[in-house]
Amino acid sequence: MHLFYTPLLTDTTVVLPEEESKHAIKVLRLTKGDFVSLVDGKGGFYKAVIEQDNPKKCSLRLVEAQKAFNYRPFNIHIAVTPTKNIDRIEWFLEKATEIGVNQISFLLCERSERKQVNLERLEKVVVSAMKQSVKAYKPAVNDIIPFKDFIRTVQPDQTYIAHLEAHERTSLHQLNLHDSACVLIGPEGDFTPGEIELAYEKGIKPVTLGQSRLRTETAALVACHTLNLLYEMKIA
Known part of the structure; x- marks a missing residue:
């Protein structure tokens, strides 16, 4: 075809x-x-x-x-800090599109090693993956935005921050989700304590993706896949 x-x-x-x-x-x-x-x-x-x-x-x-070909009654949003090696983020975009994601945003954090992205190039990656996986919905790809500005735009009760600090955190796969969920993924050096506290102040809840320490793009893909499984079980 x-x-x-x-x-x-x-x-x-x-x-x-x-x-x-x-x-x-x-x-x-x-x-x-x-x-x-x-x-x-x-x-x-x-x-x-x-x-x-x-x-x-x-x-x-x-x-x-x-119309509404393979429509999914839920919304998955991954907000990730772009890596220094942009190939790794392109890999994440490709695989997340294949698995299923509605929106991808890029965060500018205190420990970010990359401060800009080429949206035109990333759009091409998403379109190619959309066609390859026979999907009719193209994920929205948003330009990079400072962390503190981004968290003002989200619904706190539907947003989760995945970090490595020794705080009490809920496993992502144990969440009782709304029909929309956003997971924040930090840079290679993780979110700073100040960024984590700022997220808490906004009502954003902490989550863990498991016991392994994951690369940024791997963590983002694990979050995307886990949310997909949770939603599919919810509507089954």
Whole structure:
């Protein structure tokens, strides 16, 4: 199955973006009359037929539409501090998209080793993973934001901070979740005591991801996977 991402679907005739058009015609060698599948990143899954096999503006006609494809009645948000080696964060984005995540935010913390991210590049990683795993919803990827500013934007009773300090913490897999959950993952050196206290003051609860000391991107993926399992058991 050839699957393409087309975020601007407003009619029964669709023109693929130039990059997708080139891939369809030049790489996959699709031609007029061939059938393909489309996703819009908002839950729409479509079947279409190629009408003009132009490698810059491949035109298609929709023949079948399915809304809310594989809709999930819960929301998973992972807020993670980007690592110095951006490849590790790209790996996390790819795998989290495959597993299932609604939103990914990047935190600027006191011990951060990376202070900016290339959103355009990270969006491409997410889109590729979305297509590979046949998902119709594209996770939102948010630009980096200072930790103290980010925690002002969340619902405290739905937000959890995973840290390594010797505080009383609840295992993530033991939580009784709402229909939305956000987990904060710190940098390689962990959140500072001041950041942890600031989170507590906002009503954010501490959690542990297990006994192992995990890399930042591994911790973020474990949190994503654990939340998915909890929600799937809840709605089963």
